[in-house]
Each structure stands twice: as C-alpha cells, then as structure tokens.
Amino acid sequence: MQSSLIGKVEKAKVYAGERHRMQVEGLQVNFHGENAEHQVTLSDGAWACTCDFFANWSVCSHTMALERVLEGMVPKQPLPVLAAAGA
Numbered sequence: 001m002q003s004s005l006i007g008k009v010e011k012a013k014v015y016a017g018e019r020h021r022m023q024v025e026g027l028q029v030n031f032h033g034e035n036a037e038h039q040v041t042l043s044d045g046a047w048a049c050t051c052d053f054f055a056n057w058s059v060c061s062h063t064m065a066l067e068r069v070l071e072g073m074v075p076k077q078p079l080p081v082l083a084a085a086g087a
Helices: 003-016 052-057 061-069
Strands: 026-032 037-043 046-049
Touching: 026 061, 037 061, 046 052, 046 061, 052 061
Parallel strands: none
Antiparallel strands: 026 037, 037 046
C-alpha cells in the first residue's frame, strides 16, 4: 500500500475515536423496525420519523436509537413533558 494512503488510514482511525470532531448536519436512514420499515431523517437539527408514534410525540424509539448511535454528533432531542398525575 502506498505510504500516503497508509497515513490516511491511520488518521481515520484516530478521527473515529474523536467523535467531538464530527457534527452530522443531515441524515436519512431506513430503519428496519420490528413491525414495519420506517424512514428517519435529521434536517436542520430536527428529527422526523414515518412511524405513528413520532407523529403524536415528536420522538420515537427509532430517533432515540439513532441519537444513541451518533451520540455527540447529532443534537439532543427534547423528550416530551408528561403532565403530572392529577393535574
């Protein structure tokens, strides 16, 4: 392998361990859920998912899973605030 390519491979290994260097700006993922296929997107810092749960809550297991996988590289999504019991 050419020495310049070897250097790039080594640099890539270092970068892969330094997640703080990366910020994902846009993303489209086909998510194979347990019951159906869903498309999850991240655009302009906002998540979207084609599942029914996301339509009602603006968050779902698919977006939360991707947030965990890409931790530190994507914006944290706020979780919905649940009404206090009896309020």
